[in-house]
Amino acid sequence: MAGRQTKNRFIEKSLLGIISFIKNSIYAEDIASKNGLLQHIDVRVKMPAIIAFIFCIMFTRSIPLLGCLYVFAVLLAVLSNIELVSFLKRTWVFMPLFSLFIAFPALFSFFSPGAPLYIAPFFGSSLIITKQGVLGVTVFISRIITSVSFVILLSLTTRHTELLRGLRIFRIPLIFVLTLGMCYRYIYLFTEMIENTYRAIKSRVGRVLHYKKGQQIVAWNIAHLWYRSYQLNQDVYTAMLSRGYTGEPRALKKIKPGEK
């Protein structure tokens, strides 16, 4: 009984943890307003520079070079007053995602034919890990981690409104930037909604939630979240109509945000 409760609490805790972590990584306005190296560089310079670095990363297979670039990214983070631990956490959290879906299959001979390094039995047949495979994965992981570091550097040290402005300067179509801005807002709203819903449940049922009941509530809420997102979309659209929206975003570029 006690075991189940601790397990329950563990699930609750990690779920909430993930949500607030996502929220904090995307909405780190506090870091963007700190006094640091990258915070002082204009997006119009910062964005192309970082894109250039990412191109470099994509086209090299040299592990030492990737290593240097990674160290450089970490150095930049330190110079920009970003706490090292939280920066590393933010970048490495993306690793399992990428490695699971992309890197892992590349290990095996099926995808990267070459000299066998280790042979694993797999449902009667065998999976062969190849030298080329391991090398490829190492390059791949260093690429991901380094480019993710640069992207995160950019997003952490730039206010999101500035970031959107940067996109607009590079002639990314307006509708895309507008949509991106909205997505950003929705994600915030939803993380907030999940947190609030969770708090509301807790305030009503108290700390100890029966396992089954908890599952039901969570399932219902996920279903309901879809409905709410649909409703919210509808309402926002109505509100846009009410202020004269006719289907095309109009010349928002005329007013430059941030201009005094």
Place this chain on the structure above:
Amino acid sequence: MNTIFELKEVSYSYLKKFPALNSISLSINAGQKILFIGANGSGKSTLLQILDGLIFPDHGSIKIFGEEADKESFAPEAFSISFRKRVGFVFQNPEVQLFCPTVREDLVFGPLNFGMPDGELRKNLDRVAELLKLEKLLDRSPHQLSFGEKKKAALASVLIFSPEVLILDEPTAGLDPKTTRELMDLLIAYHKQGKTVITATHDLHTAYEIADLVHVLGEDKRIIRSGTPEEILQDKEFLLNNNLSHIHTRPHSHL
């Protein structure tokens, strides 16, 4: 007198299943101050959305500025734009009304759609920012403001194009007493400029100031009574029976 809205036996239901308005007939003239009061779910928000041409009645008819209004009449862009310019709507939930990356962009969203010239737009932006004390918030993201600040930004996004008709859904809900007072003064001043102000609220205290005619919506989603604020607010029994004022089981001093 110049009639702006004329509703004849208007009914509406959501998804053809949940009735929200039941045979509403009324007319609103230019320069009036109209207030709708009613308990939760009595159809106030729905009625205001009908007035703003955002939804259209299932039954009955509505004339806006003397013309029959339905989906077809709103379809031509020119009509729709000229109507939107004349009628501004402040939603009950500011969350849905602010959808741009910054407050500044949200404020100029309407005027840009109406093709307001650049110079005029800047002047108006400065004017409403000062009026509602939003100067410091212009470059913030709307979603990170407090509820009251969001409410003010939503109001500013409409006041910026000075509509002839201002429709407000619960403008004072969730505001502190001082902000409520300032908002009331602002609305009174706006009305004095010859504008029509239509409000829905539960806040009876504000009724004397922002209404010369009050319509009460009942639980059956009909207009159960219309009259001056004095007439209606003095009828304590009527208010009590319609969930519009509370019963003091004990005097407050004993709490």
